[in-house]
Amino acid sequence: MNNIAVIGSGTMGNGIAHVFAQYGYKVSLIDISEDALKKAVATIDKNLARQVEKGSITADVKQKALANLTTSTSVKEGIGQADLIVEAATENIDLKLKIFKDMDEVANPAAILATNTSSISITKIASVTNRPAQVIGMHFMNPVPVMKLVEVIRGYATSDETTKTVMELSKKLEKIPVEVNDYPGFVANRILMPMINEAIYSLYEGVAGVSEIDNVMKLGMAHPMGPLQLADFIGLDVCLSILRVLHDGFGNPKYAPCPLLVNMVQAGHKGVKSGNGFYQYKTGSKELVVADRFKR
Numbered sequence: 001m002n003n004i005a006v007i008g009s010g011t012m013g014n015g016i017a018h019v020f021a022q023y024g025y026k027v028s029l030i031d032i033s034e035d036a037l038k039k040a041v042a043t044i045d046k047n048l049a050r051q052v053e054k055g056s057i058t059a060d061v062k063q064k065a066l067a068n069l070t071t072s073t074s075v076k077e078g079i080g081q082a083d084l085i086v087e088a089a090t091e092n093i094d095l096k097l098k099i100f101k102d103m104d105e106v107a108n109p110a111a112i113l114a115t116n117t118s119s120i121s122i123t124k125i126a127s128v129t130n131r132p133a134q135v136i137g138m139h140f141m142n143p144v145p146v147m148k149l150v151e152v153i154r155g156y157a158t159s160d161e162t163t164k165t166v167m168e169l170s171k172k173l174e175k176i177p178v179e180v181n182d183y184p185g186f187v188a189n190r191i192l193m194p195m196i197n198e199a200i201y202s203l204y205e206g207v208a209g210v211s212e213i214d215n216v217m218k219l220g221m222a223h224p225m226g227p228l229q230l231a232d233f234i235g236l237d238v239c240l241s242i243l244r245v246l247h248d249g250f251g252n253p254k255y256a257p258c259p260l261l262v263n264m265v266q267a268g269h270k271g272v273k274s275g276n277g278f279y280q281y282k283t284g285s286k287e288l289v290v291a292d293r294f295k296r
């Protein structure tokens, strides 16, 4: 397995392309927007430079990684004869079903079709293809070049062979793969999102302020980011949509999203990507500043 295609060049897509290219795979990065592709390549260049600066890779590895990378705005051309295609498009079920239907038609029949979805059913995605045994979840964590985990999700029909190939491939990227089954939220988000939701409820009910809640988890539980900062980092819209998948999928009220989260997303406050969330990100400084409405 040497040729990889990555569909979607946003934060996750460019991180996934970065890691495969860094470990010597030929990577074709695909997006509908030429502009998005240019930005993605610039981000990969910047993040590789950061690794060179820190001494975790050499300048030669950086050059080779960039040389391994090509871009395309056409799914058919970009996929070519790829052995593995990792879809990392926007988290929208209709979009993902369409991408899988299209790529199933044009991809090499032996290719594995993987999705980086954080919560959409792998079984459902596989059902629109003619190769459900070769469809699997390959859920990377943000920032992809840094985080060690790959959550490998077996759909109802995913074969042992496909699972084994993806587990081994993840290890070649120096990641630690963990095999899980396809139920709402898989494991990562089934555990992470209720924690984030509970942190938002604690703020909503006035138990404590933003910094206090985050400090409890950072200083008390050694989390690198508090749950509210992490929610901003992931995207509040993404957190809300994953909570809805958990709520709908299990029918259990314990997953009901906090009304404060719903309001913030409706108001366009989506965290880092919109410049405002529990913290504000427009100051240009690296220091965390609590958003005005949550200042105490």
Ligand code: CAA
Pocket (backbone or CB within 6 Å): 047, 048, 050, 051, 054, 056, 118, 140, 141, 142, 143, 144, 145, 146, 147, 188, 189, 224, 225, 230, 234
């Ligand atoms: N590319 C390459 N390297 C990067 C990077 C990137 N995009 N981002 C950070 N780094 C490197 C830095 O260069 C630095 O390297 P060294 O350790 O060699 O010095 C290291 O990562 C730490 O970065 P910083 O010093 O800039 O900042 P930090 O110490 O505050 O760490 C963080 C930043 C790694 C993001 C850390 O805060 C963290 O681990 N946060 C939690 C992240 C997390 O939980 N991610 C999972 C989110 S959930 C998800 O993704 C899935 C989902 O379905 C929702």
